[in-house]
Amino acid sequence: MIVRTGGAVHDLIATLSNLLGADHVSTEADSMAACLTDWRGRYHGAALCVVRPANTAEVAAAVRACVEAGVAIVPQGGNTSLCGAATPAPDGNSVVISLSRLSRVRAVDAANNTITVEAGCVLQTLQEEAAKAGRLFPLSLAAEGSCQIGGNLSTNAGGVQVLRYGNSRELTLGLEVVLPNGEIWDGLRGLRKDNTGYDLKHLFIGAEGTLGIITAAVLKLYPLPQAVATAWLALASPAQAVHLLGELQASFGSSLTACELVSEQALALVRKHVPGPHPMLSASPWHLLIELSTGGDDAALREALASFLAEALDRGTTIGDAVLAQSGEQARRLWALRENIGEAQKREGVSIKHDVSLPISRIPEFVQRADRALSLAFPGIRIVTFGHIGDGNLHYNQSKSLAGENAAFLAAQGEVNRVVHDLVHELGGSISAEHGIGQLKRGELLRYKSPVELDLMRAIKRTLDPKGLMNPGKVL
Numbered sequence: 001m002i003v004r005t006g007g008a009v010h011d012l013i014a015t016l017s018n019l020l021g022a023d024h025v026s027t028e029a030d031s032m033a034a035c036l037t038d039w040r041g042r043y044h045g046a047a048l049c050v051v052r053p054a055n056t057a058e059v060a061a062a063v064r065a066c067v068e069a070g071v072a073i074v075p076q077g078g079n080t081s082l083c084g085a086a087t088p089a090p091d092g093n094s095v096v097i098s099l100s101r102l103s104r105v106r107a108v109d110a111a112n113n114t115i116t117v118e119a120g121c122v123l124q125t126l127q128e129e130a131a132k133a134g135r136l137f138p139l140s141l142a143a144e145g146s147c148q149i150g151g152n153l154s155t156n157a158g159g160v161q162v163l164r165y166g167n168s169r170e171l172t173l174g175l176e177v178v179l180p181n182g183e184i185w186d187g188l189r190g191l192r193k194d195n196t197g198y199d200l201k202h203l204f205i206g207a208e209g210t211l212g213i214i215t216a217a218v219l220k221l222y223p224l225p226q227a228v229a230t231a232w233l234a235l236a237s238p239a240q241a242v243h244l245l246g247e248l249q250a251s252f253g254s255s256l257t258a259c260e261l262v263s264e265q266a267l268a269l270v271r272k273h274v275p276g277p278h279p280m281l282s283a284s285p286w287h288l289l290i291e292l293s294t295g296g297d298d299a300a301l302r303e304a305l306a307s308f309l310a311e312a313l314d315r316g317t318t319i320g321d322a323v324l325a326q327s328g329e330q331a332r333r334l335w336a337l338r339e340n341i342g343e344a345q346k347r348e349g350v351s352i353k354h355d356v357s358l359p360i361s362r363i364p365e366f367v368q369r370a371d372r373a374l375s376l377a378f379p380g381i382r383i384v385t386f387g388h389i390g391d392g393n394l395h396y397n398q399s400k401s402l403a404g405e406n407a408a409f410l411a412a413q414g415e416v417n418r419v420v421h422d423l424v425h426e427l428g429g430s431i432s433a434e435h436g437i438g439q440l441k442r443g444e445l446l447r448y449k450s451p452v453e454l455d456l457m458r459a460i461k462r463t464l465d466p467k468g469l470m471n472p473g474k475v476l
Contacts, residue, residue, distance in 0.1 A: 009048055012069045016051050016095070019061045024101070026050040035076055035096050036088065039143075040346065040353075043084035043439060046092035047074070054101045056118075056176060056184060056215040063213065064182030066095050072469045073097055073180075075209035077119065077151030080143040082353065083438025085155065085208040085474050094472075099150050102215060108133045113221040114173060114190040119150025119214050126219075135221035138165035142339040150214045156206035158434035160258045160338075163390030165222065167434065168205060174218035175201040180211070180465040190218045203460065208436050209471040211464045225257075225293035229301040230331035231309070234284035234320035239364035241288050241389055244317060251308050252292055255301075259390035260289040260338050261363075266386040269344040270337050279333050282321035288389075289338050291331075302326070341386050341395075349406060351384070351399035352413050356424045357433035360392045366427055367394075373419045374398060378409065393433040396420060417444060437475045445475070 017025045026032050027049045035050045037043065048071065053059045066073050072094035076086040088094045102118035105126070109115070110133045117126055123144040130137040139152060141159035151157075153175070158167040165171065174189040187201055204212055235241055241261050248256050264285055271278055281287070292301055302324060309322050325331035345351055358366050367385060374381050382401050387394040398416055400406040421431045425448050437445055446454070454476075461468075461476055 008069065012065060012071060012095075013049055015065045015069075016049065016062060019065060020051055020053055020058055024052040024054070026052075032096070035079060035098060038082075038084050038087045039080050040082060040350070042350070043087040045074075045088035045090050045094075047088045047094050047096045048092065050096040050098055052098045052101050056102070056178065059097065059099075059102070059178045059213055059215055060182050060184050062095070062097055063178050063180070067180070067182060067467065067469060070467070070469070071095055072472050073213075074471055075099065075150075075154070075213045077148035077154070078122065078143070078146045080147040080151065081155065081438055082355070082435045083432075083440040085436050085438030085471070086151065087439070089473055097213065099148060099213070099215070102150075103148075105129045106216065108135075108221075109190060110135060110221075112190050114218050115221055116188060116190070116216065116218045117149055118216045119148060119153075121149050123147050123149055123152060130221050131224060133221070134224050136224045137171075137219060137221055139168060139171060142342050149217060149219075153205050153214050153217060154207060154209050155436040156434065158388065158391065158393060160260060160388060162388060162393070163259060164254055164257045169202065171220050172201060172205060172217055173220060175204055175214055176216035177204050177212040177214055180467070180470040184215075185212070188216060188218050203464075206436070208438060208474050210461060210475050211470065213470075223295060225295065227294045227296045227298045227301040228257075228328070228331065229292040229298070229305040230325040230334055231290050231305055232279070232281060232323045232334050232337075233288040233290065233309075234282045234322070235286045235288055236284070236318055236320065237286060237364065238367045238389070240318060241286060242360060242363060244288065244312065244319075245360070245390060247312060247317070248290060248308070252304075255292045255294050256290070256390070257293045258289070258291040259388070261385070261387055261389040261394070262287040262289065262338060262341070263383075263385040265382060266341045266344075266384045267337060269348055269384065270340050273344040273347040274336075274340045277333075278337065279323060279330070281323060281337075284320045289334060338386070341384075345384060345397060349399060349403060350410060351397045351406075352410065352416050354396040354398075354417075354420050354431075355393070355433050355435040356396060356420070356429055356431060357391070357393045358424060358427055358429035360389065362427040362429070363389060363392065363394065366423060366429070367396075370396065370420055370423050373423070374416065377415065377419065378412070380405065381409070392429075421448065439474060442473075442475065 102120040
């Protein structure tokens with residue numbers, strides 16, 4: 001560990017204040033506090049200061065100053081990471097670079113179906129700006145009111161519409177990045193075809209700020225859907241959900257926008273902790289939230305979905321109950337049940353979280369085997385399962401219902417991870433679908449990535465960040 005002398009720290013802070021303005025360099029504990037703890041409250045760090053540059057040139061200048069001083073850099077967006085990727089180390093020998101002031105929408109090109117935004121643009125703001133142009137930016141997730149697009153890209157965020165539109169990687173055409181030496185790479189090209197060598201943007205998407213700082217992006221837009229149909233179904237099992245997903249895809253093709261699996265335990269937490277009124281839904285072991293969207297008519301699309309569900313029942317598909325939203329407000333209330341699961345879990349208390357992906361066909365086997373193994377190993381365990389069954393991504397979380405028992409249970413996280421992650425690996429899945437690695441899963445990455453993959457990742461890191469100053473202690 002490098003120990004900073006008081007004079008060296010003072011000199012760096014003075015340099016950053018001269019570059020960015022003293023008002024945008026925070027050193028007091030109260031002013032830095034929100035940037036030093038992750039959203040879940042699991043990781044707590046310290047920093048020499050938190051800086052808030054106003055543009056890409058200032059980001060680059062701050063990086064160069066830190067590199068010259070040999071000080072680590074922690075990029076931070078909306079600080080909604082679930083894996084501690086944006087939290088500095090406890091040693092206090094780093095500078096947090098907040099992208100919150102880089103919030104401009106630089107351009108909307110409706111004819112090219114692209115939008116160019118800075119990294120600090122809040123995802124919901126981006127969605128609203130696209131809608132003003134009659135376009136859709138389809139990345140949608142529960143934290144969209146506070147997460148920033150730079151962080152979304154750095155974790156390759158997915159969300160509820162990956163089934164139709166893909167994750168952040170598929171939505172990105174170009175990037176602007178400040179490299180670990182302070183140089184600026186301008187790759188802001190709105191091209192869907194550019195076969196001129198290595199596609200460098202993919203190095204930085206999903207790298208969690210370890211290879212550079214994304215400062216702006218060119219993103220894909222789509223026609224704004226004119227018709228939406230939303231339904232909530234009661235089902236007996238994940239196997240039925242997978243079967244119904246296949247039937248929906250066969251009937252509606254790309255019009256199927258989202259397909260979300262929710263366990264009764266997850267729904268119960270929302271009802272307990274999130275104020276209603278909540279839609280009246282039948283009790284059921286499992287639930288499926290589905291959404292269709294097209295350029296046609298709402299009533300016609302709802303009728304098509306209603307006909308599909310009636311025919312599915314005639315074919316013997318077991319649907320305990322179905323609620324078909326008749327208005328946008330009813331649809332929003334159904335979606336609120338799904339989107340508030342994370343917040344409800346946070347209010348209930350700390351849990352062991354898993355963000356896994358599997359071949360869709362293996363999801364029922366995973367849930368059955370993992371539930372059984374964990375229940376045998378940890379009697380009284382509560383398993384909260386929900387996620388994007390349409391793309392194979394499950395959020396699979398465990399806790400005990402009593403606070404006293406839960407503290408002891410959390411100490412067994414390594415054992416719980418072995419059960420969950422070993423089974424995911426056996427079934428051909430991934431231990432991180434959309435939340436990233438951060439600090440939380442660095443050890444797990446060593447267990448499941450091959451030596452060849454890890455050597456390649458380390459070689460890329462050494463090449464771009466030879467001093468190891470860019471978000472150290474994350475991913476690798």
